[in-house]
Amino acid sequence: MVELTVLSAVMVLFKAAFAGEDLDRKVGADIISTMFSGLLRTTSPTDPVLLKVHEIVKKLEDADYKQAMASGHRYLAEARLGGRIRTERLERARAKLEDAASAAEAMEVPLLMANAEFAVAKCDALLGASDDAAMALDRASAALEQAIEAADASGLTYRLQMLRNAKFAQDGSVSNWLTRAADRDLIRQRDLDALAKSADDMQSQLQDLTSLYSEVQTAILARTGGTQPVLWAQPAGQTVQTGLDAKAVTTVTGDAPVRGFGLTLQVEQRRLGRALGGGLVVELALNLTVHEERLLHCRSVASPAARPSTAPLQLRGLIGALAPLNPAGATSFTVPRGSHRRVLTVPVDGEAVDAVKIRISRPLDGGRQAGTGACLYIAIPH
Numbered sequence: 278m279v280e281l282t283v284l285s286a287v288m289v290l291f292k293a294a295f296a297g298e299d300l301d302r303k304v305g306a307d308i309i310s311t312m313f314s315g316l317l318r319t320t321s322p323t324d325p326v327l328l329k330v331h332e333i334v335k336k337l338e339d340a341d342y343k344q345a346m347a348s349g350h351r352y353l354a355e356a357r358l359g360g361r362i363r364t365e366r367l368e369r370a371r372a373k374l375e376d377a378a379s380a381a382e383a384m385e386v387p388l389l390m391a392n393a394e395f396a397v398a399k400c401d402a403l404l405g406a407s408d409d410a411a412m413a414l415d416r417a418s419a420a421l422e423q424a425i426e427a428a429d430a431s432g433l434t435y436r437l438q439m440l441r442n443a444k445f446a447q448d449g450s451v452s453n454w455l456t457r458a459a460d461r462d463l464i465r466q467r468d469l470d471a472l473a474k475s476a477d478d479m480q481s482q483l484q485d486l487t488s489l490y491s492e493v494q495t496a497i498l499a500r501t502g503g504t505q506p507v508l509w510a511q512p513a514g515q516t517v518q519t520g521l522d523a524k525a526v527t528t529v530t531g532d533a534p535v536r537g538f539g540l541t542l543q544v545e546q547r548r549l550g551r552a553l554g555g556g557l558v559v560e561l562a563l564n565l566t567v568h569e570e571r572l573l574h575c576r577s578v579a580s581p582a583a584r585p586s587t588a589p590l591q592l593r594g595l596i597g598a599l600a601p602l603n604p605a606g607a608t609s610f611t612v613p614r615g616s617h618r619r620v621l622t623v624p625v626d627g628e629a630v631d632a633v634k635i636r637i638s639r640p641l642d643g644g645r646q647a648g649t650g651a652c653l654y655i656a657i658p659h
Contacts, residue, residue: 284495284506291499294402294410342380342389349373349396364404371400378416387424388486391417395493407500414497421490422538425524425650428483434520437472444469476517483511487525494536501541505533509651523636524650534564538637538651541566545618547657549586549630557586557625559633559657562599565617572638572646574609575623578654583629611640632656 352370356363374397381389394417401410444464447453457463487509495506509525527535534543546562559577602619603610623633635653638646 281506281508284491284508287492287495288499288503288506290399290402291410291496292502292504294405295407295500297405297407342377342384342393345373345377345380346393349377353400367400367404371397371404374400387420387427388482388489391420391424391489391493394420395489395496398493398496402496411497411500414493417493418490418497421486421493422649425483425486425490426647428479428486428524428650430479430483430517430521430524430650433472433476433479434517437469437476437518440464440469440472473518480511480517483517483524487511490525490537498534498536498541501534503534503536505531507535507537509537512652523652526652526654528632528654528656530656535653538649539567539569539571539639540637540653541568542653544655547655549625549657552624557628557630559623559625559630561621561623561633561655563602563617563619563621565602565612565619567612567614567617570611570614570640572609572611572640573603574636574638575603575621576608576634577623577625577630578632578634579627579629580631583631585628586625586630630657 349370352366352373356366356370358366374393378390378393378397381393394413398410398413398417401407401413444466447457447464454463491507491509494509495503498505498507507527509527511524512522512526515521525537527537529535529542529544532544534541536542543564544561545564546560548560550558550560552558557577599618599620602612602617602621605622606624608623621633633655635655637649637651637653639649640646
């Protein structure tokens with residue numbers, strides 16, 4: 278998982294770059310040193326992110342990508358010397374990293390493309406080219422979202438569970454064993470082990486994707502004046518082998534904006550109370566920017582430790598001050614592209630609530646939809 282210190286360094290660097298400030302004076306040597314370390318990590322041929330996709334690229338023509346990344350890595354290492362040489366070496370590094378991004382795009386490997394584009398964006402930030410940095414960040418973000426959405430975690434979980442069930446039935450019945458043996462269709466332990474390894478590999482790859490995605494979204498937030506990093510990660514305690522509820526989640530606890538998967542969301546107010554019918558409801562005053570049309574699926578969440586609410590008998594709603602975001606009683610709805618300062622109302626299942634969960638989907642032609650694999654959790658304090 279990406280460290281908070283790394284995300285903070287990313288935020289400071291890009292916030293200064295997008296504000297057009299003198300990086301050496303504003304950011305300071307310690308942040309620049311941290312960013313160079315991050316650049317060297319994301320461009321090194323021995324970086325774990327690159328090693329994770331070795332099986333993907335080893336059969337492809339990846340010589341151009343490897344050569345460009347190695348050259349960019351060398352120039353970045355020289356740029357750490359500082360002084361007048363830094364700008365010249367950063368410009369050379371940026372050119373090589375652009376070549377690497379183009380090679381990754383040609384190979385159709387999103388993780389490699391995003392890795393190179395994010396390195397390009399950091400070069401642009403260190404060079405003070407904020408517009409170029411913003412475009413590189415958008416390209417990196419799009420590549421990572423594509424990779425996260427495409428990862429078939431639920432399908433792999435289902436196949437693993439079905440194979441385990443079939444092996445259990447086979448081993449528990451002589452007739453089943455003999456039938457499969459006659460058909461040369463015996464399920465062996467190595468079959469389970471191979472599929473379990475695939476699940477573990479996907480788990481590790483998703484962790485790499487969400488870590489890099491957190492850095493990219495933190496950098497993009499800095500463009501609009503954000504001061505708090507955003508952390509996307511897999512749900513705590515869940516794995517691909519046992520089943521993932523979502524592939525990437527982030528939790529909103531305060532009023533700092535979070536960004537990702539087509540949305541920028543800031544919670545201005547939280548209210549918990551009872552509707553006229555007596556049931557608990559949560560009202561959230563949201564400042565929501567939708568970068569591309571999205572479908573939101575909302576519901577209340579209560580942990581085992583959640584206590585029954587002591588909310589007042591009737592909620593003094595926010596609807597009078599702000600227009601509703603969702604139609605009355607609707608927990609799944611479409612939000613068009615644009616800025617929306619509105620109230621989300623979510624009924625509570627039962628008498629306890631810890632958070633409101635928002636699952637994000639993309640609309641497709643013909644009324645269909647595609648899950649992005651992402652969820653927002655908005656904490657509800659008592």
